[in-house]
Amino acid sequence: MKNTDINRMFIVILVYACVVFYFLYRYVKTRDFSGDSGDRDGRLWKRRFYVLAAAALVLRLFFAGAIEGFPSDISCFKAWSEAAANNFFALYDNRTEWFIDYPPGYMYILMLLGSIR
Numbered sequence: 001m002k003n004t005d006i007n008r009m010f011i012v013i014l015v016y017a018c019v020v021f022y023f024l025y026r027y028v029k030t031r032d033f034s035g036d037s038g039d040r041d042g043r044l045w046k047r048r049f050y051v052l053a054a055a056a057l058v059l060r061l062f063f064a065g066a067i068e069g070f071p072s073d074i075s076c077f078k079a080w081s082e083a084a085a086n087n088f089f090a091l092y093d094n095r096t097e098w099f100i101d102y103p104p105g106y107m108y109i110l111m112l113l114g115s116i117r
Contacts, residue, residue, distance in 0.1 A: 009067065080114075082114050082117070084111035084114050086114075
């Protein structure tokens with residue numbers, strides 16, 4: 001990615017975040033949060049939470065596909081995922097060949113991605 005593309009993407013993200021926070025502020029400002037809204041069991045708040053979590057997931061997946069990442073990190077993750085798919089335990093047994101500063105839980109995820117690839 002070129003530097004101008006990154007700057008443009010940053011501006012788009014910043015404008016989007018400002019618009020979202022503006023509408024969120026307006027929503028909170030106009031609502032009555034005294035607790036006497038007739039929602040005794042909290043279903044409305046659960047639904048709102050699930051909608052916001054789903055929107056955050058969609059937004060995160062969009063940006064994960066749109067932003068490439070640092071090339072050195074991406075190549076390292078690709079090498080780790082390939083090595084983990086071939087022989088997972090060799091990553092931690094042979095410390096001279098691989099420098100891994102991530103916990104094994106993340107390596108399990110990379111192993112799954114490497115086996116798909």
